[in-house]
Amino acid sequence: MKDFYIEKTSIIHNLNFWTKFICLLLLMPISTFLAPTKLFLVIVAFFIVLLLISKINLKKFWDATKFYNVPIIISITLLALLFSHNILLNRLIEGLLLSTRFIILICFGVLFAMITNPIEIPTGMLKAKIPHKYGITVMIAFRMLPLISQKIKNIIDAQRARGAKLKLSIRTLPELIPRFISLMVPILHSTLNISVEISDTLISRGYNPDSRITIPPNKFKTGDYALFLFSGALLVWISIGF
Amino acid sequence: MPIMDIALELKEASYRYPDNEKYVLKDINLKISRGLFYILTGPTGSGKTTLLMLSRGFYKEYGGDFNGDIHIFGQSIKNFDIEELGSKIGIIFQNPATQLHQLRVIDEIMSSPIYQGFPWNECKTRAETIINELLDKNFYYRAPGELSSGEQQKVALAACLAMECEILLLDEPFSFLDAKSTKEILNILLKLKKEGKTIILSTHNLEEVSGYADRIALINSGKLISEGTTEEILYSNELKEILTSPLSIKVAKALIRKRKLEEKVVNWQNLLKKIKIKAKNGEMIENNTKQGSILKFDNISYTYPDGTKGVENISLDIYKGEILGIIGINASGKTTLAKLALGLLKPNKGRIYLLDEDITKLGVSERAKKIGYVTQDPMEMLFGDTVLEECAFGPKCLKLENPEQLAKETLNKLGLLRYEKGHPDSLSGGEKRLLTIADILVNNPHVLILDEPEFGLDPKIWRLIVCIIKKLKKEGKTIILITHNLESTIFLCDRIAVMNKGRILSAKDPTRLYKDPRFLQKINLPSLPFLKILKALGKNKKPLSEEKFIASLTDSVEVIK
Numbered sequence: 001m002k003d004f005y006i007e008k009t010s011i012i013h014n015l016n017f018w019t020k021f022i023c024l025l026l027l028m029p030i031s032t033f034l035a036p037t038k039l040f041l042v043i044v045a046f047f048i049v050l051l052l053i054s055k056i057n058l059k060k061f062w063d064a065t066k067f068y069n070v071p072i073i074i075s076i077t078l079l080a081l082l083f084s085h086n087i088l089l090n091r092l093i094e095g096l097l098l099s100t101r102f103i104i105l106i107c108f109g110v111l112f113a114m115i116t117n118p119i120e121i122p123t124g125m126l127k128a129k130i131p132h133k134y135g136i137t138v139m140i141a142f143r144m145l146p147l148i149s150q151k152i153k154n155i156i157d158a159q160r161a162r163g164a165k166l167k168l169s170i171r172t173l174p175e176l177i178p179r180f181i182s183l184m185v186p187i188l189h190s191t192l193n194i195s196v197e198i199s200d201t202l203i204s205r206g207y208n209p210d211s212r213i214t215i216p217p218n219k220f221k222t223g224d225y226a227l228f229l230f231s232g233a234l235l236v237w238i239s240i241g242f
Numbered sequence: 243m244p245i246m247d248i249a250l251e252l253k254e255a256s257y258r259y260p261d262n263e264k265y266v267l268k269d270i271n272l273k274i275s276r277g278l279f280y281i282l283t284g285p286t287g288s289g290k291t292t293l294l295m296l297s298r299g300f301y302k303e304y305g306g307d308f309n310g311d312i313h314i315f316g317q318s319i320k321n322f323d324i325e326e327l328g329s330k331i332g333i334i335f336q337n338p339a340t341q342l343h344q345l346r347v348i349d350e351i352m353s354s355p356i357y358q359g360f361p362w363n364e365c366k367t368r369a370e371t372i373i374n375e376l377l378d379k380n381f382y383y384r385a386p387g388e389l390s391s392g393e394q395q396k397v398a399l400a401a402c403l404a405m406e407c408e409i410l411l412l413d414e415p416f417s418f419l420d421a422k423s424t425k426e427i428l429n430i431l432l433k434l435k436k437e438g439k440t441i442i443l444s445t446h447n448l449e450e451v452s453g454y455a456d457r458i459a460l461i462n463s464g465k466l467i468s469e470g471t472t473e474e475i476l477y478s479n480e481l482k483e484i485l486t487s488p489l490s491i492k493v494a495k496a497l498i499r500k501r502k503l504e505e506k507v508v509n510w511q512n513l514l515k516k517i518k519i520k521a522k523n524g525e526m527i528e529n530n531t532k533q534g535s536i537l538k539f540d541n542i543s544y545t546y547p548d549g550t551k552g553v554e555n556i557s558l559d560i561y562k563g564e565i566l567g568i569i570g571i572n573a574s575g576k577t578t579l580a581k582l583a584l585g586l587l588k589p590n591k592g593r594i595y596l597l598d599e600d601i602t603k604l605g606v607s608e609r610a611k612k613i614g615y616v617t618q619d620p621m622e623m624l625f626g627d628t629v630l631e632e633c634a635f636g637p638k639c640l641k642l643e644n645p646e647q648l649a650k651e652t653l654n655k656l657g658l659l660r661y662e663k664g665h666p667d668s669l670s671g672g673e674k675r676l677l678t679i680a681d682i683l684v685n686n687p688h689v690l691i692l693d694e695p696e697f698g699l700d701p702k703i704w705r706l707i708v709c710i711i712k713k714l715k716k717e718g719k720t721i722i723l724i725t726h727n728l729e730s731t732i733f734l735c736d737r738i739a740v741m742n743k744g745r746i747l748s749a750k751d752p753t754r755l756y757k758d759p760r761f762l763q764k765i766n767l768p769s770l771p772f773l774k775i776l777k778a779l780g781k782n783k784k785p786l787s788e789e790k791f792i793a794s795l796t797d798s799v800e801v802i803k
Contacts, residue, residue, distance in 0.1 A: 007383070119345040143343050146387055151622070157586045158623045162681060163610035163639035185625040193621075197340035203303055204335075205343075205401065206328035207357040214356045214365060 004064065004113035011223045012054040013115050017124030019224040024112045026231045032105045034238050040101065046230070047104060047111070054115050061110070068106045073099045118142045127218035133209040140198055151190040155183060249409050249440035250274040250297060250331075254310035257296050262306075266292045267464045269310070274442060276315075276408075279435050279454050281472075282444040284461035285485055285700045286671045290444035291336075293461065294411045297442075298333045299324040314409065328354060331409040332402035336417050338394035342386040347373065347397050350386070354405040365404075372400045376430060390572050392423025399430065410434065412443040416450065417698060420571045420726050422766040428454055446700040449488040449729070452476060453509040460484065473506050486701045489729065489788060496796045503799075517799045535559040535595075536720050537583065537613070537689050542592035544582055552578035552587070553744040560689065565711065565721045567731040567752070570741035571766050576724045579741070580691045583722075585609045596688065611640055614682030618694040620674040623681060629653065629669070630662040632677060636685045652684040656710060672703030679710065690714065691722045696730065708734060728767070732756070733787055740765060 012020075031043045051061065073096070080095025081088070122142070125135035160166060164179055207213075252272040258265045267289045274280050282290045295301075301308045302324045312319045314330050322330075335341050344350040351369040360368075373381055376396055386394060395415060402410060410431075416424040431441050432454055445451055448458070458475035460467045462484045468475060475481055476491045487495070490510045497503035497517065507513045537560040544552040553575040560566050568576045581587045583594060585606040593602045596612055617623055626632030630649055637645035653659040656676050661669060666677060675695060682690060692711070696704050704727075711721060711734060725731060731738055732752045739749040742765040748755060755761075762768065 117345070119349060123349075139345060140343055142345055143386070147339060154617065154619070155622045157581065157584075158615070158617045160586060160606045161584050161610055161615040162623070162636040163607045163685065164635075165607050165639070182625050186622055189621055194340055197335065197337055198343050200300070200335065201341045201343050201398075203300065203324060204298065204328065204333045205354045205357055206325040206405065207353075208323075208325045211325065211357075212359055214359055214362055217362055 004110065005117050006056055006060065006114045007117070008055045008115075010053060010055045010115070012050060014221070014223065015115075015227065016218070016220050016224045017116065017120040018128065018218075019220065019227050020112055020116055020120075021124070023227050023231045024108055026235065028105050028108050030234055030238060031108070032101045035234075037097070039234070039237055040097075040104075043234070044100070044104060047107060051107075051111060054111065056111075056114055061107075061114070064114070065103075065107060065110050069103045072102050072106070075099075076102065123216055126213075126215055129215065132213050132215075136202070136207070136209075140202075144194060144198060147194050148191050151194065152187055155186045155190065159183065247276050248273050248313070249276040249278070249315060250442065251313040252293070252297070252310070253313065255293075255296065255312055256307075256309040257292055257301060258307040260305040260307075265307075265464060267296065270461075270464075270466050272459060272466060272469065274440065274457075276440055277435065277438050278440055278456045279431070280440070280442045281448070281451055281455040281458040282442065282461060283446055283448055283458055283475075283481075283485060284467075285446065285702060286698065288461045289464040290461055291413050292464075294333060294413050294442070294444055298331055298411060299327045325357070328405045328407065329358065330407055331411060332405055332407040333411040334395070334398050334402055334413065334415050336414040338391045338398060338418055339386065341398040341401075342394055345385055347377070347381045347384050347386075347389075350397055351401045351404050354401060358405070368404050368406075372403055376400045376403070390423070391418045392420065392426060392572065395419060395423065395427055396430070399427065403434075408438075409440045409442065412441070414444055414446075416445065416447070420766075421450075421728065421768045422571055424450060425768060446485060448476065448481075448485075449490060449509070452488065452490075453511060472508050476508055477506055484702075486705065488701075492788070493792055493795055496792050497799060500796050500799075502796065519795070519798045533562040533564075536562040536597060537722075538595040539579070539582070540593045540595065542579075542582060542589045542594065544578060544587055544589050551744045553582065553741075556592070556744075556746055558739060558746055558749060560720060560722060561736075562720055563715065563718050564736040565715055565723060565734055566749075567735035567738040568722060568724045568741060569726070569728060569731065569738055569767065574741040575744040576741050577693060578744070580615060580693060580722070580724060583609075583613055583689075583691065584615050607639065610636070610687075611685060612687055613689045613691065614685055614687035615691045616678045616682050616693060616695060618697050620671075620678045623678045624666040624674065626666060628663050629658060629666055629677060632666050633658075633680050633684050636681055640685060642685070648684050649680075652680045656680045656683070670703075672699055672706060675699060675703070675707060676710065679707075683714070687719075689720045689722065691724070693724045694726060695723070696725060696727045704730070728756075733791070740767070742766075 027043065031040060035043055051058070076099035077092065077095035080098065081091050084091040084094055086094060119139070122135040122139035125138065126132055156166060159179075165172060166176065166179065168176060250272075251274070252270045255267060255270045256265050257267040270293065282293060284290055296308065297312055297319070299319050299322065314327075319327060342350050344353055348369055351372055352365045355365040355368055373379065377393075377400060381393075381397070386397070389397065395418070399410075412431075415427060419427065428451065431443070435441050443451065452472055455472045457470065458472055459469040460475055460478070460480055467484065468478055468480050470478075476487065477495065481487055488509075490507070490513055494503060494507050494513055498506070503516055505516065507516060539556045539558045542556040543554050546552055556579060568579065570576055578587065582589055585601070585604060585608075589602065593600055595601065596609075601609060601612075624632055626635060630646065630653070633649035633653055634645040637648045642648060650659060650662065653662055656679065658673065658676055658680060661673070666674065669677060679692070679695075695707055699707065708730065711723070715721060723731070723735060735752055737749055738752050738755050740747045740755065747765060748761070
């Protein structure tokens with residue numbers, strides 16, 4: 001998620017974490033499974049408006065989603081062409097429409113990741129009065145992951161530089177298994193070290209999982225209410241439609 | 243002295259870690275007055291870190307056996323919770339990266355008051371004030387990963403100050419920093435001292451801090467060996483025996499012995515004010531004559547997948563049998579260049595030649611026979627169950643004949659054969675470093691790349707590593723030394739390549755390089771004070787060893803001001 005986030009100053013970026021998260025949870029199933037075609041087109045238009053407001057570079061967005069979107073269009077359309085019982089044109093439309101629904105699902109997810117700074121997740125948990133130890137744990141996980149992955153990379157590089165071949169193939173598998181096991185020693189050692197050091201930092205900052213800490217204010221702005229209203233309206237539309 | 247004037251007092255303090263029979267600290271009695279810049283020094287593993295952790299109350303978290311007492315401004319730390327102590331005494335650790343647990347600078351600095359339950363607005367105001375004072379407004383929303391080690395250490399310091407503590411403990415805070423960042427942090431600490439804070443810093447590099455320190459305590463094997471003013475400790479025999487004196491003090495002592503210096507000085511700056519040097523005298527050596535190129539980078543460029551420039555248009559010849567130092571501030575491209583030589587990274591442009599053979603497309607394992615690499619952190623390399631198994635790993639991977647025999651020969655050469663059946667973890671810090679060198683040497687490579695080998699080593703162990711490096715050079719090995727220890731490069735390296743922003747700005751003899759302070763300033767490297775002496779001693783010549791440098795200098799000093 002950290003790799004997806006794009007720092008921008010936009011109304012969408014500034015929305016409350018819970019607004020973004022709840023609307024994502026509502027919009028994803030509605031657009032993919034529940035919305036009739038007309039409503040689905042409204043959701044597509046709404047998604048495009050959101051993307052434009054977010055000021056995210058369209059090429060960057062395309063680059064982040066193309067690896068999922070292109071195979072989805074090809075495979076679902078092909079499946080519809082091969083196995084649907086309609087005339088050819090309808091099969092094609094059916095395939096394209098279904099693949100667009102999945103694409104929109106992915107696009108909402110990617111947009112959420114691009115406009116949500118990872119810090120908003122633990123902070124959001126704190127704001128929602130979820131016990132702070134869970135929020136802090138999530139934050140530390142976000143912080144530790146890049147440190148550990150860098151350390152693992154260094155350890156693998158160190159072994160490769162000593163002549164160890166770590167490329168996976170059927171031929172090298174018997175040789176690789178003990179080598180990977182031996183890699184676990186410095187990796188575990190480093191991971192433990194990092195977690196002890198981060199935990200020492202927490203203690204030195206005066207953190208106690210059982211004490212009360214200051215909770216950041218949870219504010220909702222006009223944009224948050226507008227998005228909630230729109231998502232609510234969609235739900236009502238679907239309920240009436242059904 | 244009134245109780246409130248004593249910031250920290252250790253009374254018969256002893257400590258033993260849980261499940262450990264040996265006491266790491268034994269009956270320490272120490273009084274540190276308010277407002278001092280106090281240095282704790284001693285060899286690696288002497289108990290400096292434990293003393294600081296104990297003073298911050300960490301024994302309450304770790305458990306273990308704590309006897310005696312520690313008082314902060316007259317109150318026993320036993321009366322406070324570990325969280326409460328945070329508002330009185332703050333601690334900064336060695337590794338800047340793991341001291342930041344939040345995802346943005348502002349959140350990191352706000353975290354302490356938040357954890358102490360202060361109102362939200364006060365937490366914010368405190369953080370903003372400290373950022374504006376110590377850092378810059380641009381830092382507010384930056385992620386720890388975007389910061390250099392020096393910046394991370396400043397953020398850790400700022401986060402500590404947000405607790406408004408009176409005493410600051412710093413555990414080897416400069417280990418990961420380049421000289422420029424070290425200087426910046428030292429200046430911040432000096433400012434804090436002037437504001438009345440008590441600074442207690444542990445280090446084994448006295449040369450860089452002696453000018454700032456009011457008093458020094460020397461610790462060895464968990465015992466307080468001596469305590470006194472900076473001058474008293476720097477000139478003590480205990481320091482000389484346990485840790486070795488800084489070079490400036492060795493020179494001053496030699497001058498005092500020859501009656502060319504009357505007063506004791508504490509660093510190069512002081513010394514330079516007291517002496518005048520007669521030019522061009524003494525025993526110095528000329529530059530090495532260059533032999534043929536062994537490793538050649540031809541217009542190499544590399545950009546990381548995230549778009550960060552690693553190195554750009556690097557062309558560099560490394561000559562057979564030389565020691566080439568590579569220096570530069572953090573993230574200047576030094577390690578990237580090493581990884582390109584090893585094949586761990588593939589250049590976007592350019593070619594790499596080893597003994598005139600193009601190795602650009604050669605795999606990592608093929609290159610491992612010819613180029614060896616010792617990482618900065620020994621723990622990244624060590625994983626074997628025994629020292630022998632560890633050392634034989636490379637020859638086994640490279641399918642060399644009789645790997646165990648090769649490993650034994652190499653271990654013997656580096657004095658480690660007596661530990662062959664022991665676990666690598668049972669070795670001391672210096673021995674682990676030696677073992678990593680043995681791990682590489684056993685493959686008999688043409689070129690040996692050492693990435694910051696001085697990291698975490700005290701001066702005494704570093705001298706041992708320097709001897710090994712010199713011995714390897716005598717045997718005809720070519721060595722590339724990536725380092726932050728500029729002083730050592732003078733005595734050790736035949737040439738020094740200076741890297742900045744992924745480029746090589748210069749590759750020449752150390753004395754020729756260092757005598758241009760404006761160039762060094764431009765690339766954020768410090769101009770070493772004792773280079774002024776070298777410059778006066780001889781043109782384009784470099785000293786063979788510390789001893790010869792001292793002898794040559796004492797002969798050349800003419801006037802005592």
